[in-house]
């Protein structure tokens with residue numbers, strides 16, 4: 001066949017360990033045979049981040065601003081053990097954190113559904129997509145211990161440090177602790193815009209929950225800003241698209257989500273998103289089936305798998321053993337980016353190819369060919385699951401493209 005041409009490059013961010021190995025194999029077996037691939041390549045593998053003093057991460061995020069679409073491989077976030085393992089100059093920050101700060105984006109995580117892979121919650125038939133606000137609350141907190149006899153105040157000063165207001169938090173009769181958290185209107189508005197845009201694009205209703213009955217100023221402000229953005233700019237578009245926006249208490253959202261059949265965008269404050277995204281991912285089965293996209297309020301997209309570098313499999317691979325690592329979430333990162341590139345460039349052949357590859361990957365599993373992580377989750381009348389090694393599975397998908 002003639003390979004599909006691309007007019008604009010996708011920003012390609014390479015990564016670490018087993019996912020770096022998968023990255024090459026996916027390109028070799030599933031993409032370059034069909035697409036004349038055009039990428040602007042950045043090596044975010046830990047050795048190159050160390051060699052460039054992490055400048056490569058910043059440059060790659062700047063490239064996303066320029067080109068609008070990126071695909072990212074999982075990367076190591078160094079800890080003390082990694083500093084020793086790789087002989088690093090420094091404990092470099094999380095690349096995802098750096099990229100998110102530069103793009104001011106929201107992360108949307110969506111499970112990939114295949115018939116036969118049953119969720120732990122059987123009523124969940126459609127994907128539940130989670131949007132997590134990635135600024136403030138306890139993640140940028142200030143906290144301290146307090147001792148018996150001490151008093152803690154919330155003090156607000158003007159730009160010159162002159163005290164404007166003071167509220168007593170607590171007078172401690174015995175030892176305890178305190179915490180100060182904050183958020184910013186602008187960040188919440190950007191978050192609301194990203195969520196409503198994503199919902200329109202994917203035709204999903206939006207469920208947002210916070211605790212405004214208890215937190216009458218802080219959480220109430222989230223509710224107020226979401227309502228404002230919705231009423232002034234999205235209500236009509238939502239009605240036309242046949243989707244809705246619901247605000248209710250976070251406890252109520254949790255109860256409703258469990259009883260639902262899925263198929264909504266669940267918008268979460270920072271902490272709720274941290275916790276609930278792990279619950280939802282686990283309930284849908286394997287981390288290898290969870291995709292993720294960072295969307296900036298001005299419409300830049302970075303696609304990736306939600307899982308990490310699958311370290312344990314990498315060490316087996318280095319020892320010469322074959323692994324059975326699930327490539328589906330990483331394939332969907334590539335297809336997400338290629339489909340979006342095609343959409344933005346009016347290149348329908350590219351978008352069609354991406355959708356075809358996605359359906360081939362899902363069909364391979366549905367027909368009983370899969371990686372080891374999915375075997376215990378697979379239940380389908382008349383189909384006995386067969387475990388394949390990583391490359392074998394990629395070739396099985398290629399047959400179905």
Ligand code: NAP
Nearest residue numbers: 074075076077287288306307308309310311312325326373
């Ligand atoms: P992980 O790489 O997601 O792996 C955790 C475990 O989940 C694996 O050991 C494996 O279980 C299973 N698993 C995950 N993805 C799989 C797949 N595609 N196929 C089959 N099994 C899969 O998380 P981690 O071990 O906590 O972190 C490893 C490294 O990744 C760390 O250095 C961390 O910093 C980095 N990380 C990066 C990102 C990112 O770039 N977005 C996200 C998270 C973590 P079994 O071993 O039992 O088979």
Ligand code: MG
Nearest residue numbers: 273274275278
């Ligand atoms: Mg978490």
